[in-house]
Amino acid sequence: MSNAATSLTLDPARSAPPQSKARRWLRRYGLPAFGVLVIVSWVLVAALAPLLAPYAPAAVDVTARLHPPSAQHWLGTDALGRDIFTRLMFGARISLLTGAVVVLVSAVLGTLLGAIAAYARGRFEELIMRVTDLVLCFPPIILAMAIAAALGIGTFNTIVAMLVVWWPKFARLARSLVLVQRSQEYVEAAVVLGLSPARIVLRHIVPNAVGPLIVLVTLDVGNAIITFAGLSFLGLGVVPPTPEWGSMVSEGRELIEQWWVATFPGLAILSVVLGFNFLGDGIRDWLDPRSRRR
Amino acid sequence: MAHYLVSRLAMAAIMALLSTLVIFLLANTVPGDPVLSQLGDLAASNKEFVAEWRAKWGLDLPLWQRYLIFLERLAHGDLGISIASQRPVLRDIADFAPATIELASIAFLLSIAIGVPLGVLAAVRRDSWIDHVARLISLLGVSAPTFWLAFIVLALFYGGLQIAPGTGRIDTIALPPPSTTGLYLIDSALAGDWQLFRDALAHLILPSTVLAAATLGLITRTTRASMLDSLQQDFVRVARAKGLKERRIVVGHVLPNALIPVVTLGGLAYANLLTGAVMTETIFSWPGLGRYTFRSAVALDFPAIMGITLVVAVTYLFINLLVDISYALLDPRVVR
Numbered sequence: 001m002s003n004a005a006t007s008l009t010l011d012p013a014r015s016a017p018p019q020s021k022a023r024r025w026l027r028r029y030g031l032p033a034f035g036v037l038v039i040v041s042w043v044l045v046a047a048l049a050p051l052l053a054p055y056a057p058a059a060v061d062v063t064a065r066l067h068p069p070s071a072q073h074w075l076g077t078d079a080l081g082r083d084i085f086t087r088l089m090f091g092a093r094i095s096l097l098t099g100a101v102v103v104l105v106s107a108v109l110g111t112l113l114g115a116i117a118a119y120a121r122g123r124f125e126e127l128i129m130r131v132t133d134l135v136l137c138f139p140p141i142i143l144a145m146a147i148a149a150a151l152g153i154g155t156f157n158t159i160v161a162m163l164v165v166w167w168p169k170f171a172r173l174a175r176s177l178v179l180v181q182r183s184q185e186y187v188e189a190a191v192v193l194g195l196s197p198a199r200i201v202l203r204h205i206v207p208n209a210v211g212p213l214i215v216l217v218t219l220d221v222g223n224a225i226i227t228f229a230g231l232s233f234l235g236l237g238v239v240p241p242t243p244e245w246g247s248m249v250s251e252g253r254e255l256i257e258q259w260w261v262a263t264f265p266g267l268a269i270l271s272v273v274l275g276f277n278f279l280g281d282g283i284r285d286w287l288d289p290r291s292r293r294r
Numbered sequence: 295m296a297h298y299l300v301s302r303l304a305m306a307a308i309m310a311l312l313s314t315l316v317i318f319l320l321a322n323t324v325p326g327d328p329v330l331s332q333l334g335d336l337a338a339s340n341k342e343f344v345a346e347w348r349a350k351w352g353l354d355l356p357l358w359q360r361y362l363i364f365l366e367r368l369a370h371g372d373l374g375i376s377i378a379s380q381r382p383v384l385r386d387i388a389d390f391a392p393a394t395i396e397l398a399s400i401a402f403l404l405s406i407a408i409g410v411p412l413g414v415l416a417a418v419r420r421d422s423w424i425d426h427v428a429r430l431i432s433l434l435g436v437s438a439p440t441f442w443l444a445f446i447v448l449a450l451f452y453g454g455l456q457i458a459p460g461t462g463r464i465d466t467i468a469l470p471p472p473s474t475t476g477l478y479l480i481d482s483a484l485a486g487d488w489q490l491f492r493d494a495l496a497h498l499i500l501p502s503t504v505l506a507a508a509t510l511g512l513i514t515r516t517t518r519a520s521m522l523d524s525l526q527q528d529f530v531r532v533a534r535a536k537g538l539k540e541r542r543i544v545v546g547h548v549l550p551n552a553l554i555p556v557v558t559l560g561g562l563a564y565a566n567l568l569t570g571a572v573m574t575e576t577i578f579s580w581p582g583l584g585r586y587t588f589r590s591a592v593a594l595d596f597p598a599i600m601g602i603t604l605v606v607a608v609t610y611l612f613i614n615l616l617v618d619i620s621y622a623l624l625d626p627r628v629v630r
Contacts, residue, residue, distance in 0.1 A: 139565035235592045256453035266442030273437040
């Protein structure tokens with residue numbers, strides 16, 4: 001859609017009667033705001049878990065095994081009589097932490113490598129791009145699974161395995177963004193001024209190319225949280241009895257009669273991932289008005 | 295075109311070779327001595343025996359020589375012996391593959407049959423209720439963890455409402471059809487056993503729907519975005535000016551153009567289906583590669599994990615190659 005005149009004639013939605021201010025705000029910012037609300041609540045829950053939780057996360061009570069949701073145990077108890085509500089709150093810590101760490105570290109690392117590759121060109125660029133090709137020729141979770149299995153079970157090792165799989169997409173995006181910026185006049189001006197390559201890349205090019213990267217980061221946190229939960233579900237994430245959402249679903253996967261054991265941790269994953277997806281969509285619309293409502 | 299094909303094929307072959315190197319290195323960074331895990335304490339305390347065993351398996355050779363041996367075995371279809379099943383990994387994979395192929399094919403068909411029309415409707419009726427429904431479905435499909443969705447669907451339709459059959463490929467008391475293809479739907483139809491066919495189909499409904507969810511979201515979103523792009527092209531204006539019916543414009547002119555980007559989703563869709571299969575099959579006790587992967591991961595069965603990773607990586611490469619080639623055929627501009 002190039003000019004306003006055609007958009008008016010071709011797109012009936014645009015010429016709809018003006019809406020009230022509140023409704024317009026809600027249409028535009030409603031979902032992203034909701035996403036922020038969900039994320040902030042989970043962060044608060046994770047931070048304050050020891051204060052808010054009614055029980056200890058590892059407190060086993062064999063007399064209260066598999067109790068359905070009740071006044072004592074709001075979300076019921078699991079096969080060891082542990083309070084699911086409590087474990088859910090503590091589980092938020094691992095999920096949010098791993099999601100944020102995996103995405104932030106691989107974003108910084110990938111962006112740096114991709115930016116340097118695009119700026120330096122030549123051998124280094126070739127090397128980086130072939131390595132990303134190689135990593136990307138495996139389906140992500142399968143490669144992460146193989147690496148996590150090779151490194152041994154544990155939260156840290158699983159994060160390392162995910163980092164190996166995660167950075168290439170940021171490197172590729174950063175490279176293509178920097179390649180575009182590189183031919184811009186302001187870069188030429190900076191070179192003429194005699195600025196160092198490091199300064200040009202970090203202070204001038206990256207800030208100009210950062211928009212799409214931010215979108216990818218937000219949309220990707222949810223993705224990383226699901227993947228980590230998936231690896232935990234496969235027994236390759238946290239070491240029991242650490243409360244973690246993926247392994248909580250795994251513990252309840254055969255308890256169809258006792259549906260509450262697996263249902264609530266899954267709802268927790270769904271809510272936080274939806275939160276990040278809403279927020280990511282919002283940021284994309286905000287940074288790139290052309291993609292609005294797509 | 296020929297030049298493009300050759301270079302793409304050569305690239306895929308190089309990547310396949312490199313991926314074997316990655317897997318070899320991964321398998322050889324395993325913490326812990328394979329001698330101890332394979333021989334047991336008594337045999338491992340005998341130094342001569344250990345040296346002999348190392349020589350027999352080539353463990354005393356330098357890494358690059360071991361890689362060559364690994365490649366040679368691979369060329370003969372030898373992926374090693376699974377620790378858990380004590381059978382050749384390749385045989386295990388061949389036995390478990392048909393169940394997954396059947397499940398994944400149905401799921402893939404489902405996601406296209408629903409995703410493409412939904413994406414088209416959402417684009418044509420932009421901002422209407424159907425657009426919002428499509429958006430909600432695709433968001434939920436992408437955001438819900440597959441392993442949880444599988445559980446919920448099973449608990450609801452089998453445990454709660456009792457309108458769907460339980461886990462497995464067929465009823466527990468039923469006998470599998472005589473094996474021709476390993477795909478129960480085809481085998482039972484070939485045998486003329488329609489009751490078994492219905493049973494197998496009923497068992498497929500829940501797991502294939504769950505498996506389709508993530509891919510469905512992806513296809514709906516891409517179709518919608520691509521349709522919106524195509525709807526704004528000049529040729530649409532020309533078609534409208536010619537007075538063609540809107541339905542004819544959308545189906546005959548816009549859709550074929552809009553579907554080209556959807557084809558590139560092939561690789562992503564495959565990766566999605568595969569990851570989904572691991573989770574779905576585990577919940578539904580589906581005797582396929584996914585559950586085999588889950589069991590191998592839980593038991594830390596290295597030869598099996600590495601074998602699966604390799605087979606999956608090579609298939610993934612192959613599918614992406616097919617996608618690239620079909621893309622070049624659909625849109626000759628790609629080749630330049």
